[in-house]
Amino acid sequence: MIEKDPITKVLYIDLSRRRSWVEERRDLFEEYLGGTGVAIQLLKEECPKNIDPLDPKNPIIFAVGQLTGFFPLASKTVAMFKSPLTRNLGESHCGGRSATAIRMAGYGAIVIKGASETPIYLAIHGDKVYFREASALWGIGDSYTVGRILRELEGNPGVRTIMRIGPAGEKLVSYACVVTETYRHFGRLGLGAIFGSKKLKALVVSGKRSIKPKNPKLYRETYKEIFDKLVKSPLMKKYHELGTAMNINPLNLLKGLPTRNLTTAEFEAAEEISGEKFAEKHLGRRVGCSHCPVSCIHIAALREPYETEPYFYKTKMISYDYELIYALGSMLGVNSTENVLKLIDEVEILGLDAMSTGVALAWATEMLEKKIVSKEVVGVELRWGNFDGYKKAIRMIVNQPNEFFRALAHGVEYASSKYGGKEFALTFGGNEMPGYHTGPAAHVGYMVGSRHSHLDGAGYSLDEKAAQSGKKLTPEEIAENLLNEESWRQILSSLVVCFFGRGVYTPDMVIKTLNVLEYNLTKEDLIKLGRRILKAKYEFKVREGFNLEKIQIPHRILETPTPNGVLTEEFIQRTVKIFKEKMEA
Amino acid sequence: MEVKKLSVVDVDLCVGCQCCMFACTRRFAEAGLSKSAIHVRSAGGVERGFVVTVCRACSDPPCVKVCPTEALKPRIGGGVVLDTYKCIGCQNCVKACSIGAVFWDEELNKPIICTYCGYCVEFCPHEVLKLEVGGT
Numbered sequence: 001m002i003e004k005d006p007i008t009k010v011l012y013i014d015l016s017r018r019r020s021w022v023e024e025r026r027d028l029f030e031e032y033l034g035g036t037g038v039a040i041q042l043l044k045e046e047c048p049k050n051i052d053p054l055d056p057k058n059p060i061i062f063a064v065g066q067l068t069g070f071f072p073l074a075s076k077t078v079a080m081f082k083s084p085l086t087r088n089l090g091e092s093h094c095g096g097r098s099a100t101a102i103r104m105a106g107y108g109a110i111v112i113k114g115a116s117e118t119p120i121y122l123a124i125h126g127d128k129v130y131f132r133e134a135s136a137l138w139g140i141g142d143s144y145t146v147g148r149i150l151r152e153l154e155g156n157p158g159v160r161t162i163m164r165i166g167p168a169g170e171k172l173v174s175y176a177c178v179v180t181e182t183y184r185h186f187g188r189l190g191l192g193a194i195f196g197s198k199k200l201k202a203l204v205v206s207g208k209r210s211i212k213p214k215n216p217k218l219y220r221e222t223y224k225e226i227f228d229k230l231v232k233s234p235l236m237k238k239y240h241e242l243g244t245a246m247n248i249n250p251l252n253l254l255k256g257l258p259t260r261n262l263t264t265a266e267f268e269a270a271e272e273i274s275g276e277k278f279a280e281k282h283l284g285r286r287v288g289c290s291h292c293p294v295s296c297i298h299i300a301a302l303r304e305p306y307e308t309e310p311y312f313y314k315t316k317m318i319s320y321d322y323e324l325i326y327a328l329g330s331m332l333g334v335n336s337t338e339n340v341l342k343l344i345d346e347v348e349i350l351g352l353d354a355m356s357t358g359v360a361l362a363w364a365t366e367m368l369e370k371k372i373v374s375k376e377v378v379g380v381e382l383r384w385g386n387f388d389g390y391k392k393a394i395r396m397i398v399n400q401p402n403e404f405f406r407a408l409a410h411g412v413e414y415a416s417s418k419y420g421g422k423e424f425a426l427t428f429g430g431n432e433m434p435g436y437h438t439g440p441a442a443h444v445g446y447m448v449g450s451r452h453s454h455l456d457g458a459g460y461s462l463d464e465k466a467a468q469s470g471k472k473l474t475p476e477e478i479a480e481n482l483l484n485e486e487s488w489r490q491i492l493s494s495l496v497v498c499f500f501g502r503g504v505y506t507p508d509m510v511i512k513t514l515n516v517l518e519y520n521l522t523k524e525d526l527i528k529l530g531r532r533i534l535k536a537k538y539e540f541k542v543r544e545g546f547n548l549e550k551i552q553i554p555h556r557i558l559e560t561p562t563p564n565g566v567l568t569e570e571f572i573q574r575t576v577k578i579f580k581e582k583m584e585a
Numbered sequence: 586m587e588v589k590k591l592s593v594v595d596v597d598l599c600v601g602c603q604c605c606m607f608a609c610t611r612r613f614a615e616a617g618l619s620k621s622a623i624h625v626r627s628a629g630g631v632e633r634g635f636v637v638t639v640c641r642a643c644s645d646p647p648c649v650k651v652c653p654t655e656a657l658k659p660r661i662g663g664g665v666v667l668d669t670y671k672c673i674g675c676q677n678c679v680k681a682c683s684i685g686a687v688f689w690d691e692e693l694n695k696p697i698i699c700t701y702c703g704y705c706v707e708f709c710p711h712e713v714l715k716l717e718v719g720g721t
Contacts, residue, residue: 148629182632299631
């Protein structure tokens, strides 16, 4: 690696003592590159065994990568912590300006420990760390407002990130997110609740430095090659034209779009909430993360009248993506773009994870439908497609006015352990299901993946190919493919390259970029390293009680046919078993 | 004499990716933002669009008027040229530029002055920027 690269600096912040210091950790960055690879090592060092996720000792780790600032799309920050939702490894990735700001401030990682007694926010401007009073920000009902206030309080616009929590984080909802800039999130697994438990309202980071590579010619040439590929390649087209929302129609045609709590995988109103419809009716602006020419962030402009006064309108800018439309649209039977957008907006205001929220409300709806709980217990009427009920219910997850919503704020797994309905509680490893009911690979991927995310091993992609070709995959093939894909993705997330760029950042391309960073690694080296990083995460999970032999399969996924046929428990168990053997080999 | 200047064609095309800012520092074979003579920030939140700040190559540049050492000299056809040896790092030029297009190099303690080279234009994916002939 580059000799004087400041990425080796890890900023430690102790909120209990209001102290900060920097440690030189070249050892970690040299060996594990950055991002996920470094974060898991820091988590192992800092997170005591079996602690409660809301214990002040639960650390928050942010790590960026060596390519950040050097090459486009290396724009993700990896956050690690013990998740309040799964009570195990919490890992969440976020773009916006977060990664470049941390890198340009002169750090490779930030470790936040302890807890404050009163609300505070942190401002890190280059080498200066400020602990700032946040009592006046605590309790503000809208995450947008907090962003506006911090934008004016703190300097360096354009080269800073503003991470903050909304009311959901303050109220310790297990799937509260952290909003950055606006519209980007550490969405999954509840980082927002960890911020809340530490009374940490926000984190602002800014910086403007630069780093000198040894071979400028090689640097510029490699940069140009990647940039041209990213801008011209058809691989990136879907992300910038309709954005991820374009998935709605094809998934629905394939009959893999989870609908009404996956009682079906085909939504009769899919066309009405498709990427095409959103673009046609509402697309108001497209935005990119820092150092990413793709601009996949699609923002709708929604014009709404005020009902109380004639000729009074507001225009709200609301960001949409596939997973949000699935969770708050098809999963709830909500069939218009306007209503989906309003639910997304509510989730954004409160600072919740949209996917967990949608799946939680879908489960609650079915509980009411099946009369397992009464309307009196739930406190709000939830019916498929009933926008008003869902809008109220989202707020109730945060305000928790009754026992039912107090349970639901801990996630579907917890709520179903108290109220029943486990057979249709769509959670995997404690995390609510992503929007792909494509076949066995997707579901096994959710079960075995280190984050219980569709992005771990991309099983949906295996399923889609299998469905199109008509060639069924064996358990052996699925396990092998998931493990290889997730291993390789550890390299990308250690370099913090956005997974959307995976078609351009091939192993050969990664090797080229690493040459600029003065690494001489082969493809085999990278594959081995990826596997080691994945294994380090797996070991942490096992340490915290994760057991692939005790995996729970929600019965619902066996009932509703997938594009690859009806799934069987036996097939899934066999695939998981093979995966476990391979992982532990 | 034919001179070039940088202009912002349509700021509403800007997606805020900041590739231009990174390109500008890369001219000096560095990765990052410390040498950038172009700046992109949101207009109070990304939902409101962006502010792209470039040197307009003024025909009567205020930064020249306040330079006490003649380190900044008018360029024929508009804009300025910096002689770093004469610069004493007083930052008068930064304050004088009403559009904030004189940036500061913290490492060298000198202003960062756009040279109208057009390198950033090559890396703007949406043709927000253009290198035009002629000063203002």
